[in-house]
Amino acid sequence: MPTAGIVIIGDEILSGKFVEENAAFLIGELRALGVELRRIAVIPDDVDDIAATVTDASRRFDHVFTSGGVGPTHDDVTMAAIAKGFGTTVTRHPDLEAKVRGYWKDQLADANLRLADVPAGAELVYPGGRSESGPLHSRGKDQIWPVVAYRNVYILPGVPTLFRRKFVDIRDRFRAQPVTAARLYIDIEEGELAPLLDAVVAAHPVVRIGSYPRFSERDFRVLVTLEAADAAEVAAAFEQLAASLGTRVVRREEPHPVGAA
């Protein structure tokens, strides 16, 4: 199962000025795509922190998505930070410069050209997952701003409407096998449940099993979730646990592929 990390670059999130929306959105998207999200880091607009966090995630995960810090003002340091982290420089990309000049025309402010600055060696990713490093040549692309990617790092804007639109543009490139998931809602205390879970965990080690106590639900006390890439293993673990619990199971969600609802 391919893995992913998300790096949210945002003083404005850490200081509570805006509620985080982009990781929240990507969690559901990645799950539906069959990509295993392994880490979300929310960090300040700080060059060294961004450089270290993004390169670490790039080494550890198949795909990395960053959010924020890509505009024209002094607090937009993501491109410089990613370049620094990978030991390269920032360069003005001719295709992006052409798009910036074409968009603003005689209203162009010098600072807008910073939108064309990317880490040297970056790739432009257009909708449908096609990559281009040469000049623009098809008409459709003139209306579309590509996503800037450096190696396995996709550099997305922080404004939620733009973040979502740009991710949806390129998401097919990340599609993998959907995971199979199931749930049991159980009227039992976690302390009593623990040894029954241990038996299922031991018999089905590839199935990831989570146990979540809830204290404000009327009809159940613990939600147990089971999931894995292997549908047969999920089904076997699910039946073993359900059988050991008998009438304590108050509700079942049978094994099903996630995102295929």
Place this chain on the structure above:
Amino acid sequence: MPTAGIVIIGDEILSGKFVEENAAFLIGELRALGVELRRIAVIPDDVDDIAATVTDASRRFDHVFTSGGVGPTHDDVTMAAIAKGFGTTVTRHPDLEAKVRGYWKDQLADANLRLADVPAGAELVYPGGRSESGPLHSRGKDQIWPVVAYRNVYILPGVPTLFRRKFVDIRDRFRAQPVTAARLYIDIEEGELAPLLDAVVAAHPVVRIGSYPRFSERDFRVLVTLEAADAAEVAAAFEQLAASLGTRVVRREEPHPVGAA
């Protein structure tokens, strides 16, 4: 200004089973307390990942708050992971064991005793910020479950109602000077704004200035936020920026201490 990091331990968040609520809550609490939140990490229920992430945060920040992984089931590995990260072992704390036995009485399941297992050397923090390592002696404490802390790491449960209650119990221990903040809502493009901001950033380097373009608001195009511990510097930066923008400022939030509203 004291600093903080949050570590959310939760497969259930990364896989989208539950929406993240605890970091979202703590962002506002820390801001009102005058504590600078520097990082949020959301990571899986994995011993080595927890150990590395928590010890790294403990070295870098004044306070660290963890959420999740402290119940009686197989997926509750936070105590073991934190012990491993700091090179110590897990031990059964006699005060906590007494509370567990007193709470469950003859309904006690063996697994419930795991709630009394903490990293050796951990401290129990009771409401109001008092710490105890000796036996319980005052009546009030019999009704209260303390927060387990190891050095500067406060280990909180993942269930949101419990997380909030336990943080509120101990939050006075973290109170510092409130930050001063101000805002300008501006009808200008970020590209034009950038050089004006650069001048204010250069003149007032201690003021943290954020520039946030918005595309769905009716009356402004950019929100600029200014904040610092030094109220006079915030006021001076605010007036300089407002003067340079003139009638482009459509709304002002004057400098004010955060959390004192």
